[in-house]
Amino acid sequence: MSLVLAVAAAFGYGVASVLQASGARRAPGVLQTLRAPAYLTGVCLDLVSWLLSVAALRVLPVYQVQAILAGSLAVTVVAARIRLEARLRGRDVAAVAVTVVALAALAAAAGPQDPAAPSAATRLALALAAVPVALAGWAAARRRAPNLTGAVAGLAFGGAALCARAVTVSGSLLLEPLVWALVVFGVTGTLLYAQALEHGQVGPVTALLWIAEVIVPSAAGVLLLGDHVRPGWAPVAGTAVTATVAAAAVLAHAPATAAATQ
Template identity: 40%
Template sequence: MLFGLVMALAAALFFGVAMVLQALGAQRHSPAADGSGLLGTVRAMVNLPFAAGLLLDGLGFVAQLIALRSLPLYVVQAALAGALAVTAVLGAAMLKIRLGRAEWLGVAGVCVGLAVLGATAGAEGHRQPSTAFHWMLLAAVAVIAAVGGFVWRLREPLRAAVMGALCGLGFGVVGLAVRVLPAVHGMDLVPLLTDPATYALLAGGAVSFVFMTEGVRGGKVTTATAAMVLGETALPAVLGVVLLGDRTRPGMVPLAIAGFAVAVAGALALARFGEVTPVPEAAAADEPTRVG
């Protein structure tokens, strides 16, 4: 379990740094200049900061997969939301962004909440849903993608909120899919290749990534990120307990709920740090600036 906790925190670190790089890269390309369609989204990804963020996302995804195979889903998803604390501290240290009292409280809340979750978490549940649930995960990705296509041209801030929520739900599907994947023995990949959960994982990650990129490009990143945090933590945590059998240590359910709530609340307080704007050199030389 300790190794799983380390991997969950490593995933948060990788995703937090990647968020800074991807926001910097994506905000170089506005929807007005590149178009609001899928081609414009692809153009927003073709630059060095965004590519570096993609590499870190890949490392974070591997760490997430390892963590999900040994920890309850609610712990891992809360840790991933804690990536915003990494983003906020990194922005303060490297981009000369001044954190206010609320932001530092948010960072502290994430840290305290995750510490409590780590101390109260039991082993991952070993309950395996039926094959129908695996197909339901794949169908859920299709529904998320369809809804995203429908709301693509909505006006802000509604568009950002819906895109962020869909992104979070997609990442939640990814977490659930990882938990129900069959074990691989040696080089026998047939069980993986024939399991719909494998394709739910891949498609869910891709769809979520596109929607989050659109939220960043639309300018309402605080709204999108807050919706993403709620989408990727609340529902997957409940499903992990109800369907997969995730549990806390004996007698620690109230403390675990409190830790989860504090960690998510801290992440929500830091939601605006999904938007990182480069500081002009002249301004940076005079005084640190705030995000907002």
């Protein structure tokens, strides 16, 4: 069931990007865009997708969920081809196929996971990490370095995923540091990605975002939160994650992706 939630989140993110682009194209200005039905539907779908990904992270390993979410670029490319009539290159078709195969392999390699039970020190470190990531993003944005800003945005979104996986709420949500850190990570990532897209090219920015968002938190999930793969399946999982990131880098440069983020 959790795997279904993660896949649904990826589909939601992919379709939401195209809906928002479609609404923006048909509106004459920013205020009209914010009121456009297609744009509003996309924003709502983004929120639902985020909630689905958080629910999936409560059970699935970080590396699996993040790789599946990176596959949302494949959904964006296909949906943009259908709705926006964007051009689809041969390499984009190949990248979509690689994404599907890699995610299927990753689903088989992950296997059942124990609930994350990080130590108090690990939970505190994850919560405090939101501060230096936000400061690094602020510095990159001030330097007008969009590629670096996109990479830090990926780290922020990855930090949010780690917090969602590690959080254990036994009392009030307001008293749980990881909940606040999750919010800070999420807001930081959203603002930094928007700033990076404003000053940089969508392809490199998005590619670096997904590379940072998949690789770093996946490693942290294994080292800090006890995420694991089936015995003997580590090479398959590693290859699948690498293939998903490589496909995302190709799709980030696709004309359809550019059409869906303008």
